[in-house]
Amino acid sequence: MHTGTRRIINGNIVTPNEVIIGGSIEMENGIITDVLPHSRVRSLASDDIDAHANWIIPGIIDTHSDAIEKEIQPRPSSLFSAKQAFMELEKKLVLQGITTMYHSLSLREHKSGKQRSNETVVQLLEDINEMKQHPRLINHKTHIRFEITNVKAIPIVREWLESRKMDQLSFTDHTPGQGQYRNREELKSYLMGTQQMTEQEAFQWMDMYLELEKIDQQHLREIADIALRQNIPLASHDDDTLEKIEAAKKWHASISEFPITLDIAQAAKEAGLYVVLGAPNIILGGSHNNNLSALEALKSGAVDVLCSDYYPPAMLQAAFYLYKQGFLSIPESINLISYNPAKALGITENVGALQPGLDADILIVNDNNAYPAVERTILKGSTVGQLTYQPTKQLTKG
Structure with missing residues (x-):
């Protein structure tokens, strides 16, 4: 858990009901203390995290x-x-x-x-x-x-x-014969593929299960x-x-x-x-x-x-x-x-949203490419994972 106060700034914050464009999140001792619109963000401090206009979402x-x-x-x-x-x-x-x-x-x-x-x-x-x-x-x-x-x-x-x-x-x-495995043929194929059973073994397994x-x-x-x-x-x-x-x-x-x-x-x-x-x-x-x-x-x-x-x-x-x-x-x-x-x-008292009073479990997500990518994962105010993608360097023939 991060002790003291820090902020995430310049991000598009996703709350349960809205998006705050260019907003910031203030955290203290691992807990979210405030979610602010852009107009209320103070100047950048040394411990602040700049989201660079990416999404800020709950963990x-x-x-x-x-x-x-x-x-x-x-x-x-x-x-x-x-x-x-x-x-x-x-x-x-x-x-x-x-x-x-x-x-x-x-x-x-x-x-x-x-x-x-x-x-x-x-x-x-x-x-x-x-x-x-x-x-x-x-x-x-x-x-x-x-x-x-x-x-x-x-x-x-x-x-x-x-x-x-x-x-x-x-x-x-x-x-077999109900729920997920209503179709015995599909269950047979699953057992043969995942459990390396023969067809006979798969049907024997099903018959034993039914008993x-x-x-x-x-x-x-x-x-x-x-x-x-x-x-x-x-x-x-x-x-x-x-x-x-x-x-x-x-x-x-x-x-x-x-x-x-x-x-x-x-x-x-x-x-x-x-x-x-x-x-x-x-x-x-x-x-x-x-x-x-x-x-x-x-x-x-x-x-x-x-x-x-x-x-x-x-x-x-x-x-x-x-x-x-x-x-x-x-x-x-x-x-x-x-x-x-x-x-x-039943755990909304601790996690699930970017709201004051909840744990600062937060993701900064970049979705500018084909698939969304987590650039930073924050758990209780501390960065526990971070990715920094680098441009590909083109090799030249000598």
Whole structure:
């Protein structure tokens, strides 16, 4: 945290409702103290940061990302230590503009690889919670994705909630034939491509999954009640029926992640849930598994939040794509990756907007080229990442 007073000047400041052209932000001891129009900016001081007429936006809040799993296991046979992966990942996230990351850990167990076994996830959560106690480049949070066929993990999840070892919980169900995997052929192709299964092995995996016992509604409600009591946000996942939306409301869930169809996304919105879809879905022009198009949902007003899902760079790219293509104003597009996630997760008292009293988690973004680029990342008033692009020097033949 930066101690003392400093300013960011000469930038186009994006607030939840407007853009302040050529404005400045004053910070003291890591907290935003004022947001000023150009006419009130005093002369340049030695500790000031000149934004050079670039965008000044809040740090990005990523509600759902399995990037830590990819960093630990970049190849099926390559497994790095969690602590090493954690340190390397945050270096990347800083200059992708993500200042608050909810690391999504899948507590799945059934033939999903060692990385998602109960034993491994227990250790990974402990490692992350230990690592984030030390000086860090970003804010680290944890999101436990609790598969409802993982009956053995009930006491683990209850203990984590009671001791507040997690920051978000979601109930997931990847049983073939419903939700994300309604189409068995697409699931087969996914398993063969990502898990190196043969066609026969893929169908055997699906048949075995269908035989698994599911946690009953009473136990899910008891777990949801603990989350509510501990003020830990709860999400439903891959909703594909109105019954699932109704169940989510009974659990006091606040979020619906990745609803499968437009009518279900709209129903989730009408039920008062924040709808989260993937930023890669925007960039790629559709869902990677042929489910709901995020752009279609956005045009219908059925999206509140974008998350990185599996590709963190997509967060900033998607927000600026939506703005530059005229789908949203710049405040509306930036809200999808900052203010709205903060509201969905109940953390607006600390982060999510460029407003007095909030943490000075701030990005300076240059969008003069084909893709937006973070030129400076500021966490609690301190610069934690900076890029200075240099002109290419032309080599001459001697």
